[in-house]
Amino acid sequence: MEPRNHTAVSEFLLLGLTEDPALQPLIFSLFLSMYLVTILGNLLIILAVSSDAHLHTPMYFFLSNLSLTDICVSTTTIPKTLVNIQVHTQSISYTGCLSQLCFVLIFGGLENCLLAVMAYDRYVAICHPLRYMVIMNPRLCVLLVLLCLLVTTVNALLHTLMVLRLSFCSALEIPHFFCELTQVITLSCSDTLINNLLVFWGTSLFAGVPLSGIIFSYARIVSSILRIPSVGGRYKAFSTCGSHLSVVSLFYGTGFGVYMSSAVSDSSIKNVVASMMYMVVPQMLNPFIYSLRNKEMKGALGHLFTASPSSL
Template structure:
């Protein structure tokens, strides 16, 4: 029977990760552990920055907001999946699905923009150290954060409002563990040309432009470092960028992995694994990267957890 067109949709069906009852407790425990680690790790970063006056700088201001964004990103997707595993109910309401897709777009876009702003902060700190305090003043930091948030909200709402104009068929199975925008658009029976154009434009704007800014910032940083005569001086200066560069590599590396995976394979399981690597893993690993590679952060965390003075 041909699927019939309907403009009023009650619910979608998300992918069931496994049909084997024996594996469901394992998958539930795995994702619950990853979610708890994400929440705890990023919360510790936020508390460490707030509690240590030495970390009240632009770099750590943006880092604490990045950690908060990571908590929100994980909370948008993982709890719903855990509930679905426990209740054996993969349904998600039409409103819930579009809301989830909207928040994923907002927090994903905000992550991109924050990483670009943090790269600019490192560029100013290394290339214009004498003017760093004057340029990266508190007012500018707050304005940059609000601008990133505004652009991300507009991005998410624009796509969501455009999806609201679509009509859907009765076959409403989403081959992923969360409502991903492109997968929702594929289920529409009406013309999706405008929606697809917006997706491509948004990918260029919210991936290409921030990534170009990051590459430009680090090219200027490398150029400035090459003018430092001593190898030790170069290493000490560049070490302040190590954590941020690792986070950028992880985020964009997994993002490109998701894109390539969806382009070269039709395997649903592989697509789900790729989505998990992009939606879950970077947000979980960011606190470890900053706490292990950053001496100031290690000292603040040591002070926060044990009560001992920072290093």
């Protein structure tokens, strides 16, 4: 089959979870419900943090940025799926596919980096409590978020520009509900060695480095907590990390599940479901984890709901 140049490509086809028309209403309802819960939950976290002066601390500053990132990740992928199901089409334009691919890489990588930054914040709070506000000053907090955004944006643009140079065959079906980088590369008729190398190094960088930082931070945290003489003191110190540790476990646990699923299974449906667990579920559950496990957050949400309109 003769490849055609990428400039002739007008659209890709997103096959989604299933092509069975009878299941489309169920899938639409599932995605819509998860999206609405994600948006509402994370918006409440952002509003609670911004409205409560007691939460104007580095930990909650990073949490509000994580919630904003969760909204962006879900908005990048789910609305297009909902539109396609509603209008009974599977198409996404070439430009739309590459744009979606780029934004998924930006916000997915940003979430990864923010979790590492939040682990560092907990490390400073527990291991250097007397210097916490000096080290984690507002300027450093903003710079850390901007640095994470800059690095992930450069990485995403690099991958996207490398995809632009590829040529594609006539079979442009993506067995996914969004334009995932490796799936798009697989469709190419060009030499994809450079692209695959970039994927390998990018994955190693944006998974390995933040995860190593998280492991290092928590190793120091555990070591510091074990030196606290009282059981109550140890529990109080570790409780400040409980929510973040739960989010980290969910994020990397589902990510590891996606990797294992793609490695041991050739079923595209299983891979799509596994990816949905990674791209949709953590973003939906993060607000519940932080609100249910955090007394300060529950108090702020309570004040947010009980506040009079004039005080908002």
